[in-house]
Amino acid sequence: MDAKAIKRSFDGSGFRCTPQRYAVMAFLMEHNSHPTAAEIFKAVNRVDPHSSRATTYNNLRDLVQAGLVREVAVEGRAARFDAKGMRHHHFICDRCGNVEDLEWYDVPRPATRSLGKRMLRECELIFRGLCTKCAPRRTSR
Amino acid sequence: MDAKAIKRSFDGSGFRCTPQRYAVMAFLMEHNSHPTAAEIFKAVNRVDPHSSRATTYNNLRDLVQAGLVREVAVEGRAARFDAKGMRHHHFICDRCGNVEDLEWYDVPRPATRSLGKRMLRECELIFRGLCTKCAPRRTSR
DNA sequence: TTAAAAATTTAGACTATGTCTAATGTTAGA
DNA sequence: TCTAACATTAGACATAGTCTAAATTTTTAA
Numbered sequence: 001m002d003a004k005a006i007k008r009s010f011d012g013s014g015f016r017c018t019p020q021r022y023a024v025m026a027f028l029m030e031h032n033s034h035p036t037a038a039e040i041f042k043a044v045n046r047v048d049p050h051s052s053r054a055t056t057y058n059n060l061r062d063l064v065q066a067g068l069v070r071e072v073a074v075e076g077r078a079a080r081f082d083a084k085g086m087r088h089h090h091f092i093c094d095r096c097g098n099v100e101d102l103e104w105y106d107v108p109r110p111a112t113r114s115l116g117k118r119m120l121r122e123c124e125l126i127f128r129g130l131c132t133k134c135a136p137r138r139t140s141r
Numbered sequence: 142m143d144a145k146a147i148k149r150s151f152d153g154s155g156f157r158c159t160p161q162r163y164a165v166m167a168f169l170m171e172h173n174s175h176p177t178a179a180e181i182f183k184a185v186n187r188v189d190p191h192s193s194r195a196t197t198y199n200n201l202r203d204l205v206q207a208g209l210v211r212e213v214a215v216e217g218r219a220a221r222f223d224a225k226g227m228r229h230h231h232f233i234c235d236r237c238g239n240v241e242d243l244e245w246y247d248v249p250r251p252a253t254r255s256l257g258k259r260m261l262r263e264c265e266l267i268f269r270g271l272c273t274k275c276a277p278r279r280t281s282r
Numbered sequence: 283t284t285a286a287a288a289a290t291t292t293a294g295a296c297t298a299t300g301t302c303t304a305a306t307g308t309t310a311g312a
Numbered sequence: 313t314c315t316a317a318c319a320t321t322a323g324a325c326a327t328a329g330t331c332t333a334a335a336t337t338t339t340t341a342a
Contacts, residue, residue: 016338018290037329052292057329059290073214076300078328089251091259103255107248107266110230114244118232119277121270125248129262136260157309159319178300193321198300200319217329219299 013066020044020051021059028069028083034099036078072099089124093131102127154207161185161192162200169210169224175240177219213240230265234272243268 006025010017023044028035035043041056051059060081063069072080072090077097087104107123130136147166151158164185169176176184182197192200201222204210213221213231218238228245248264271277 016289018337020291038327050291054293054330055291061330071216073216075212075214075220079216091256094262100259102251105249105251108246110243110246110268115232117273117276118241119271120268121235122268124267124269126265126267127251127259127261127263128265130260132258135258157318159308161320179298191320195301195322196320202301 009068010066013068015062015066018059019048020055021063023048023051024056024059024063025068025083028081029085032082032101034072034080034082036080038078040081074099089127091127091129091131093134094128095130095134098131098133100131150209151207154209156203156207159200160189161196162204164189164192165197165200165204166209166224169222170226173223173242175213175221175223177221179219181222215240230268232268232270232272234275235269236271236275239272239274241272 003022003026006022006029007017009025010021015021024040027040027043031043037057037060040060041051041053044051044056060069060071064071064081068084069081070084072082072092074080074092074097080099082099082101088101089104091100091102092098093100107125109120109123144163144167147163147170148158150166151162156162165181168181168184172184178198178201181201182192182194185192185197201210201212205212205222209225210222211225213223213233215221215233215238221240223240223242229242230245232241232243233239234241248266250261250264
């Protein structure tokens, strides 16, 4: 993949591009499966076992803070992560909890009145239901 | 509040309206602060200490399954709950993690094409930013 | 080049949140 | 009133994630 681009994305983030951080970013950019921290830790260490559990968790937090990675909380399950590439919405499966990307489209903002003194940063659309794997096959049910 | 209405809401849910479950429902209907399970447990037992921790957690899960309560996952924080009264959207504070209700309005559904074989159940809009308490006071910054 | 400072990694202890088990209690309905 | 199904409980357990303190690596500045 584009190693240079990954390294460049760290510029101005306040974080160094260490081998451990690079591995996390590269993995997330190559896989849009929204892995959990545990899955990322395992995957990264399968290739080159030089990132500890603590480092993986710390780095994920740093990357989220730097705005390079997004964390997705799922009810009753471990958090999932994705590289903030193209804008997209999320579909979360009621049954298996998997997170999938859905084509992005503009979302109407709430009325200024109802926001009050709150400072709005982003509007996120989350779709729920059954993913392709979990949806019943035919018209049965 | 409307004790009868709370009891009636259990009809057809497959769950009995026990004192412990009633207490959870009543608390959630009187407070729209989106409390965590731990907060609900404490609050309910302050009034009448007859619900154990396990029961509170079990009942919250049951009530969510019955569709009477909604669970809101927040990144890096404990899950929060609210009674599914009027439809509304959620505002989640980046800084303190508090969840607030925002007036409901219709959300455009994604294109059928991009949904594929997925079965869509609901579209949820989540706003992020700083709540009134956490937003900077004046125009400073 | 090198010494000191800053940032990063690490193992493993620790914390928070939530689930499970097995025993006990309660309720609805025959 | 008896019984089967349902519900509650204490406390052990599981999972996900954080923290600490020491070691390592990188950067800065002389």
